[in-house]
Amino acid sequence: MADERAQAPLPANSRRAQIMKAAGDLFERRAYQEASMEAIAQHVGIRKASLYYYFSSKDELLGQMQQEMIEPVINAHQSRLSEGALDSRGLLLAMMTDLVSLTETHPGHMRIYVERHRELPELIRGKIAEQTDRYRGMLVDVLDRGVAEGVFTVADPNLTAMAILGMCGSTYQWYRPGGKCTAPEIAQYFYHILMTGIETSS
Amino acid sequence: MADERAQAPLPANSRRAQIMKAAGDLFERRAYQEASMEAIAQHVGIRKASLYYYFSSKDELLGQMQQEMIEPVINAHQSRLSEGALDSRGLLLAMMTDLVSLTETHPGHMRIYVERHRELPELIRGKIAEQTDRYRGMLVDVLDRGVAEGVFTVADPNLTAMAILGMCGSTYQWYRPGGKCTAPEIAQYFYHILMTGIETSS
DNA sequence: CCTACCGATCGGTAGG
DNA sequence: CCTACCGATCGGTAGG
Missing domain, CATH: 1.10.10 (Arc Repressor Mutant, subunit A)
Structure with a gap:
């Protein structure tokens, strides 16, 4: 009873x-x-x-939260790929928008993902690290594809991917909803910087 | 005795x-x-x-470590400014190099700075936050100056500064000394992306 | 700089 | 899902 x-x-x-x-x-x-x-x-x-x-444990809870973050962005990218409607530029903008939007929809998860990943026990940490690597690979693939299509010029796709992930993945540190920018606007602006750079083209 | x-x-x-x-x-x-x-x-x-x-406390120790990170980059920038030898491009590259180099010289401090800042007690956290704001302001100033000199085209200097700080400030997450890139090389590459973008200029 | 010690908290469990 | 509880650890202190 x-x-x-x-x-x-x-x-x-x-x-x-x-x-x-x-x-x-x-x-x-x-x-x-x-x-x-x-x-x-x-x-x-x-x-x-x-x-x-x-x-069963706090670690399971934290691990679930991290997986709940990375899985949707992987799935979103894959369904876009299979739809086949977007070129490399469109795919890149969509990925960056996904990433920055996490800051809006799951700010706490984002922080846990970045700042507590190392504290998880081996097993679950490995699983999440694997998904992170996979997503990074997808980003590199999009860059490579853009190079193949002739629309991107990228000397080092890996380093470029790290720059993009660093830029988009640290927005949770300062972004506050209700400010002057929405998440998609931030993503759009970051994409713009990434595309054209800030040097005045004379 | x-x-x-x-x-x-x-x-x-x-x-x-x-x-x-x-x-x-x-x-x-x-x-x-x-x-x-x-x-x-x-x-x-x-x-x-x-x-x-x-x-006197663990918080004092962690706070000291964070200040030991931010102060040198502020000082380095200020002495470059007073030397007056660099233009906005040179100043920007130097700042980015300073930031990425912290990953090489103080990787643990960098991680504490990013991931444990919120855990500090108000007083010391405020002091460090102030220095961080000041440094961000210095970065915005360099961007503004580049715009005034006609060498940069920047729609939103604040957002651009956040992108730069996010890019450079998250290298500690993946950089390992002894890899194929040195910290200055990474900074140089990030600077290059930031300047010219990745879109093929036709 | 050390020995000896403490209060508080935290993740987690037993048993229902 | 709750009451009752525990072992371990952690930051920190007293006193020398």
Whole structure:
């Protein structure tokens, strides 16, 4: 018999999503130390121990949050590829827009992804690192394709990919929704810099 | 009377530098959790309690490390300005080289600077944030100057500065010394992308 | 700079 | 999903 004061467990999937959202919110606004399992539970409105009904450990929770970030951008790129409607320029802009938009939709996840990746246990960290490498490879492929099409001139596609990822992946550090720029506008501007550079063409 | 087994305290300045270096090393190679005061002390070869002879708290130590990063790049830029030998292009390249080089000379400090800034107590965090803002302002000034000189075409100097800082400030995430590129080479390449863009000029 | 020690917190578990 | 609880660790202090 369950304690009468205990709520009925919610369906695992929706509760898990709710917990991840709460953790993301805490990471976005507060320092990491404050995103304890206790704080996350309070934010959800359940007891800390109940979190362990949905996640076997804090590492599993953090790992899930990171995967929830990288998977959608991989999938978005792949479906664009299979649609075949975009050329290398269009694909590049779309990727950059995806990346910067994460800052708008999942700012806390983004921060966790960048700043806590190394803290995960080997197994799950490896899985996420693999997806990150895969995405970087996709970006390099788009650059190579642009070179093949004659529209890009890229001396070092790998370094160029790192520049793009660094530019787009650090927006979470300063972007605040409701400011003067939306995420797609920032992506568009970064794309513009990347395309034409800032040197005056005389 | 001191315990006979106790070493004599080293001069505060050199010991403090040694402690900061040890903390940087730990941050570079290990996850943050492992960079405890205990681990830092072991790495230095003293007892944890002895750290508190040199730093009043862990926050003071982390704050010092962050300031030790931002101050040199501010000073380097200012002395270049007062020398007056460089134009806006030269100044920009020099700033980017400074930033990327931190990854080589202080990789652990760089990681702490980016990933643990929010965890510091208000007072010291504010001081460092101020210096960061100041440096960003200096970068915007260089861009503005290039526009005035007619050599740069920049629609939004602030956003451009964020792109540059994001690009250069995230190299610590992937750069490993002894690879195929040195830090100045990476800075040079990033500068090249920034100047001319990747779009083939037909 | 050391020995000895502490309060607080944190992730996690037992058992229902 | 809750109550009750624990072991480990961590930053930090007292006192020399």
